[in-house]
Amino acid sequence: MRFERKDLLGLENLTADEINLILETAVSMKELFTRSVKKVPTLRGKTVVILFYEPSTRTRVSFELAAKRLSADTVNISSSSSSVAKGESIIDTVKTIEALGADFIVIRHPSSGAPHLISNRISSSIINAGDGMHEHPTQALLDLFSIKEKKGRIAGLKVGIVGDISHSRVARSNIWGLKKLGAEVFLIGPPTLIPRDAETLGVKVYYRLEKIIKKLDVINILRIQRERQKDQLLPSMEEYNSIFGVSLSRLEKARNDLVIMHPGPMNRGIEVTSPVADSKNAIINEQVKNGVAVRMAVLYLLAGGKNENIA
């Protein structure tokens, strides 16, 4: 099976088959990590431009390593979002990058929909590395991969996502991906940080972790940002921690095999305590490793590769 798309803009419009194809391809990619030479020539001669309008370390490095392990040439461009607001047109920027010969543009942007704006204006493949509060498809794919690796399946699992759902592109992509693969999704957080219409997406909303923790197979803890306090969405970080902070005592009634995830970077002591983040149930570092494999799979499939013939 081939992946018949030019771009990866989000998981909302992917089919379960397409998501599974990416996850299966990522398994083969991860096997390469155990070899002494971790590099394959699959994308030799291809150019991957990593265009980030928001500061990021882990996602940017993860994409860069993924591209390099497939032998593509990589270029990093960072642009502050302020220069965008000043009138520099993103369309002109990407047309320039296309003219320079980019086969892929990996874009992160603070504004929802920015990858869509450019996708039908240029022929390079666009990979959304996070747009505003919309989607972060490769993060959700690596989360799915990590859950499947640990649990052997996605279908039928009960997955809780805790924290600031409203502003989270990770949450949105996870909701689509998990639902498509048959998981049950629970959103947990204060009403100010959960969209009013969230349940129309086919998820269940809880305002208390205690009410649902017993049932969960997986808990994905989102980073909570200090700005939310300024926007009157939270009275204080401390109060958030006192109600939603994931601590050992709050996990007392949880299943022994609860899988604990976090997309990083963590605010230890705010949304998660160190004993939880460092517990044997946490797979936070494995998520990072899987991110490279998943992003390799995405680049490979968008380049027209087939699952069965990775070098």
Next chain:
Amino acid sequence: MKILLKGGRVVDPSRNFSKVADVLIENGKIKKIAADINEKARTFKVGGLVVCPGLIDIHVHLREPGREDEETIATGTRAAAKGGFTTVCAMPNTNPAVDSVSGVKYILMTAAESGIVRVLPYGAITKGRRGEELTEIGKMKKAGIVGISDDGTSVMNARVMRRAMEYSKMFDIPVVSHCEDLNLSAGGVMNEGRTSTILGLRGIPPQAEEVMVARDIALAELTGARLHLAHITTKRSVALVREAKKRKIKVTAEATPHHLFFTDKFVEEYNTNAKVNPPLRSEEDRVALMEGLRDGTIDCVASDHAPHLDTEKNKEFDFAPFGVIGLETALPVVITALVKKKKLSLMDVISKMSTRPAEIIGGHDLGKLVIGGVADITVIDLNKKKKITSDFFVSKSANSPFIGKNLSGFAVLTIFGGKVVFRDL
């Protein structure tokens, strides 16, 4: 100079008149309406077409002065003429704002020099539209304003709004309110709902409009002033206006063609020509607007014509400006969405796009066909069909959500003061 319109269906909602008749125009006035007028004149055969009072759009942004790159009074009035409008009311949120006699005179003089239809200006409610100090409403009224509005924003201070309404009473002009609680809408770029949740765009809840509709109705009750609500969009706003009218509060309301045609689903794929303020709402709201028009709760249709350049609209959704143009598509949209679908009669449409708007702005002999009255006349071909493309427009901007749509029912002849200002027959 005489013009004879032969054989059209003459429709005048002001006296519930609808008959096949000829109309003779002489020296800019309507001379005669009768069967079989035989007179040497420039004659248009309009058999099968509708002849009605010139359409009136009481909510347009002509962008002059300040943003002549987007639109000018010259181009905006040409767009109006093409859309069948003989009178447009220009909102004062130009740069600088029309908040003084000199601003009013500038609009009227420029319109006299370069406009091809009547331009009636609104004056700002507050100086610089800052919501703080009242403008010299009396002097501006003497200079020619037909109402006051801080359109584009709400007067957030209820006490200032109260004083504006109280004071304006002695001039018998409407206070036109853009209803938006700016604290509730802050940061929002589209309707708050399922679609905004999916797209990850910040939402503007319907309540941002409704709390201001409720407040301004309460102030109209308190002051006895004439309140006109610009572009209402929600089911609850319609209900509030309906109830206020029942209680004899002096309130009128308008709806835009785009809110009658689209819902917030149209924002999908981050279409910036679906970015308007107030935002496109839900299907339930859209249905309530149609019902409000039908039962008379909503008095008129106004385009909120808001030109923006491609370079401004071809941006990230968050950074694109709010607004769409509407003068050239308002009539066909209303005919396509409401008349063809039997939601509204032709008589109702002409009432809501000519007769009622004239009454709201106090335009005494406008919006009707009377012997000796000014010859502002629009001829409509209900069956003319067009697919709207970006080169359809004579407006300086082409930010229309109707590009790609098939519409029917276009103005084919627009006569302003006895002069043909647009012709497509």
